[in-house]
Structure formats: structure tokens, C-alpha cells
Amino acid sequence: MSSSFLRALALSLAFSGTLAVTPSVLASTSDAEAEPDLDLGQRLHRQCALCHGQYSQGILGGKYPRLAGLPDYYLTKSLTDYRDGVREHAAMTVVGGLRTLSDYDLASLSAYIASIDLDVVHPLNVPTPEGADVENGQDIYHSDCRTCHGRAAEGNRRKESPKLSGQYDGYLFRQIEKFKAGTRMHANDPDDETFVDYSDQDILDIIGFLTTIDDKN
Structure with a gap:
């Protein structure tokens, strides 16, 4: 296991003490049908930020991709696939704590990430790879x-x-x-x-x- 992953895991454990969110594991049917809660999504995003950055801008070089501004439908599907084991990535399930999140949690997290406008909060300069036509x-x-x-x-x-x-x-x-x-x-x-x-x-x-x-x- 890489040292960078261990550091992220340690930060996650330390962060969890300040994360005033109880995942909605027992969310009701009415919750699942409700509008996503952006405040809840923002709080849940603190775990994502450990790898993807404060604004989900990712890391230059793409070790961790940009998530900010991706469509909410795609984010929800991807997060659900990680939570349910369709896709595997330890940092997503352990550091991100996805295994404990309800459908409503994931919808709220996705809606928050989709709402981030990097042009306003953290403009990116994505380089074009050398040799590309x-x-x-x-x-x-x-x-x-x-x-x-x-x-x-x-x-x-x-x-x-x-x-x-x-x-x-x-x-x-x-x-x-x-x-x-x-x-x-x-x-x-x-x-x-x-x-x-x-x-x-x-x-x-x-x-x-x-x-x-x-x-x-």
C-alpha cells in the first residue's frame, strides 16, 4: 500500500471527527425522491477533497481526475458503481467512505460537485499533450x-x-x-x-x- 494512500487514509480518519454528517443509510423513500441537499453534499465532499482537491479540481497529470462540473447523472452513476462494488478503488470506498452512503447522500454529493464552477473558484489550465494533432x-x-x-x-x-x-x-x-x-x-x-x-x-x-x-x- 502506497505511502500517499496511507497519508490520505490517516487524514480521512482525522477528518471524520470534524465531519458533522451522519450518512443517510436509513433514508426513507421520501428522502430518496426529495431534491438533493447541496449543504449535505458540500459536507460529504470534505472526504472527496482529500484526494480530488478543495474544489474537486483534481490533480495535474490526472492521478485524481477533475470532478467539478461533471453532470450530476454521471457522478451519481459512478459513485453508485463504486459503492456497490461494480467499480473498485480503495481510496474511493475507504477514504471516501462510500460504502456507508445512501442513494440520497450520493445524489446530494453529486449535485454539489456538479454545481462547482471552476472558472469562478479555481480556473484550470489543462495542457495539451505534446505531439497531438x-x-x-x-x-x-x-x-x-x-x-x-x-x-x-x-x-x-x-x-x-x-x-x-x-x-x-x-x-x-x-x-x-x-x-x-x-x-x-x-x-x-x-x-x-x-x-x-x-x-x-x-x-x-x-x-x-x-x-x-x-x-x-
Whole structure:
């Protein structure tokens, strides 16, 4: 177990004493149908901040991805998958304490993270990877990816696809490798072969294009 994980776990245990939140494990049906509680979500987010940053901005290089501003539907699905063991990551379940959270907790946490506007509180400068042909990446993206992820890579609720713009290139590279290896499912389809015919350069170009969408200059 890495020293960084142990430090995060220690911080989590120390933090838990100040986290004035009792997860709604016994939440009623009416709670589950209620509007998400952003104040509750903000308090629950203190655990997430140990790895993802105060504003869920992630870490440059993508060890921990940007979460701020991702669609609430996607965040809720991802958090539920981690809580229920569909996806595994010790930092998410141990440090984040997801195993104890109710559906209402997760909905409130997701709504809070989705509401964070990094342009206001913590502007990001996501670098474009060296060697990427952004124009080729744009052509491939609009041909093959736009239908699911949106013209501006803003995500698509109907297809449960995430926002990709503004995400760190290192994180995107790792997820694509997982899709190709079959250790993570793409597009909710275990037989999906989206990335099989892409060359390494094509993938670099697509990711390079995605890093430019949020550029303000």
C-alpha cells in the first residue's frame, strides 16, 4: 500500500471527527425522491477533497481526475458503481467512505460537485499533450464521439455519457487503456470495440483536441 494512500487514509480518519454528517443509510423513500441537499453534499465532499482537491479540481497529470462540473447523472452513476462494488478503488470506498452512503447522500454529493464552477473558484489550465494533432483529433471526435459526448464534449444525459472537456489528458489516457483492456466498460456495453481501430496517434489527437475545448485564450 502506497505511502500517499496511507497519508490520505490517516487524514480521512482525522477528518471524520470534524465531519458533522451522519450518512443517510436509513433514508426513507421520501428522502430518496426529495431534491438533493447541496449543504449535505458540500459536507460529504470534505472526504472527496482529500484526494480530488478543495474544489474537486483534481490533480495535474490526472492521478485524481477533475470532478467539478461533471453532470450530476454521471457522478451519481459512478459513485453508485463504486459503492456497490461494480467499480473498485480503495481510496474511493475507504477514504471516501462510500460504502456507508445512501442513494440520497450520493445524489446530494453529486449535485454539489456538479454545481462547482471552476472558472469562478479555481480556473484550470489543462495542457495539451505534446505531439497531438488537434485538427485531426477534432475531425475524429466529431465523426465518432460527438453523438454520445456532445458537440462540445459536454456529456449526454440520455446516453449517460460524461463531460470530457477540461479533463486531464493523463486521466483520459488511463481510462482508454482500461476500455481497451476490458477492465472498464465503455458505453455500458461489455462488447464495445470503439477504440480497437484507433492508432495510438489517433487517441493522442482526440485527447489533445479535448484539452483545447475549454481554453479561454
